[in-house]
Amino acid sequence: GQGVEQPAKLMSVEGTFARVNCTYSTSGFNGLSWYQQREGQAPVFLSYVVLDGLKDSGHFSTFLSRSNGYSYLLLTELQIKDSASYLCAVRDQGYNQGKLIFGQGTKLSIKP
């Protein structure tokens, strides 16, 4: 069926890295976005990708493989403040081109 899937939880260690995976199966594809959501707060936009490959944005990098319906968000040099949920969202295609389909989010916990 159609949807966006993410693991519910992920743990890592301060100073290392974390990779948040996202797989999707949708009727159309017009880009994929990543959002960060801290506990009790609104999601905040991090990155948008529409072409295959790695997009390096410093602390955050994103990878996309359209043929595999797969993306990941890579966080490097982790800090405790990076502890949050990370939401993957696929932009549908066609008439409703603005509509985002969200995954359930991955809660990233970072230990000292």
Added chain:
Amino acid sequence: EAAVTQSPRSKVAVTGGKVTLSCHQTNNHDYMYWYRQDTGHGLRLIHYSYVADSTEKGDIPDGYKASRPSQENFSLILELASLSQTAVYFCASSDEGRNSDYTFGSGTRLLVI
């Protein structure tokens, strides 16, 4: 600063009562959306709008109505609130809806008892 403002921040409603959630944006965006967020389900789209005086059904519209009286304002209406509608509701706006990111409001925490 461009923003999306939701009101109220939280609300307790009685089963069968009417609830109206309001959203106001100063981004000059054409697109507005209402999502609900539940643990384990992520964000699910309820209703959205491309232009004033027009609304579209999202993925889970049952039990909800929407109203877009102007470009800046978008309301979500629960005519007969039910226990299953307890959730956090987020409003968002975006420009042209194509490659732009969403700007979210701070959310409304709704408890139906």
